[in-house]
Amino acid sequence: MLLSDFDYNLPEKLIAQTPCQKRDHSRLMVLNREAKSISHKHFYDLKQYLKKGDTLVFNDTKVIPARLIGHRAKTGGKVEVFLLRRTEGNCWETLVKPGKKAQIGNIIEFGDELACEVVGHTDFGGRIVEFKFDGIFEEILDRLGETPLPPYIHEKLADKNRYQTVYARENGSAAAPTAGLHFTQELLEEIKAMGVNLAFVTLHVGLGTFRPVNVDNIEDHVMHKEFYHIEKEAADIINNTKKNGGRVIAVGTTSIRTLESAAADDGTIAPTAAETGIFIYPGYKFKIVDAIVTNFHLPKSTLIMLISAFAGREFVLSAYEEAVREKYRFFSFGDAMFIE
Known part of the structure; x- marks a missing residue:
């Protein structure tokens, strides 16, 4: 078909x-x-x-507020991390843009209270990242993350x-x-x-x-x-x-x-x-x-x-x-x- x-x-x-x-x-x-x-x-x-x-x-x-906007620790380049699902512990499957700039070992920072390290690749072109933070992850995500609307919706909710x-x-x-x-x-x-x-x-x-x-x-x-x-x-x-x-x-x-x-x-x-x-x-x-x-x-x-x-x-x-x-x-x- x-x-x-x-x-x-x-x-x-x-x-x-x-x-x-x-x-x-x-x-x-x-x-x-x-x-x-x-x-x-x-x-x-x-x-x-x-x-x-x-x-x-x-x-x-x-x-969840699954879209995070951060910067690469070394270069300051803007990075978007889209959370898909938690795998274990503080590790998540994600989509990262630009993906080519997110290689294993790279650190992405989201302000002072949250960062993640790229620790693996997925079979669909995404990245496994491990988050580093002090406090409760869900509370931090609620403060820093954005609700992800589909790309065909152009108006702010x-x-x-x-x-x-x-x-x-x-x-x-x-x-x-x-x-x-x-x-x-x-x-x-x-x-x-x-x-x-x-x-x-x-x-x-x-x-x-x-x-x-x-x-x-x-x-x-x-x-x-x-x-x-x-x-x-x-x-x-x-x-x-x-x-x-x-x-x-x-x-x-x-x-x-x-x-x-x-x-x-x-x-x-x-x-x-x-x-x-x-x-x-x-x-x-x-x-x-x-x-x-x-x-x-x-x-x-x-x-x-x-x-x-x-x-x-x-x-x-x-x-x-x-x-x-x-x-x-x-x-x-x-x-x-x-x-x-």
Whole structure:
């Protein structure tokens, strides 16, 4: 299957630069896979499509201020260090710009209270760095780091909390699980009052989620691994939902990848903590996910491939064409889809 099979034309003016004023007032395109129908709603209408006994599964990861701007200790040259994931101790996988200037042994300083040494290379062109500091790393990072917005967002975010879900609680992501940005605390309470279960899993979003595909044959693409975990409480809720005939509805592609990574062939799930490099594209047989809440994704991305695996490539691309015609807002701060 070719990379060009997942391309579509998107006018730049439809790329959302700021979030919707009210989280749940974004638009919602509803896709019915069986009827091949498309409906146009608002996100607060999602309740119409949920049933008592369903379970919504959310990724409760929290975005860290993962972008650090520093200088090389020897030359004073400016360096950007983008944190991807902690490996062990104070060592992190990172992307460094300019990478050619970041060789093993180089020291990068971020003011007086934080520095790092380049201690290794990664197989994706990144660097392993070891941080040196006095105090609590998370507090220092909160002071010195910046919230990393995607490169297609050019406007400064007035409220940095708008790039966090209202249920974010597990620090560790380099990017937000953006399908969840549409939920308000009030909407979650209303959904819960309907008899719909809420389950929370964690996948720390890293390079695997947003790394571009650079091969013509998509089957040659290798996903970067990301850490996830599922607690017993969430596993029990999900298993009971399947047992009782309810639907497991994944909120976002990271929740989908978490569930499908952990699911057994019989559609059950167990408490798990592991890394996943799962790459879902058309031909994949879903084990556990019955419906999806998702945003609109970049052309030729692994995310549009995942959605195409669930709903069919031609149906998904036709829906994207309609979204362009109807002037939906795209990507992280854009509108949403419900696929049932």
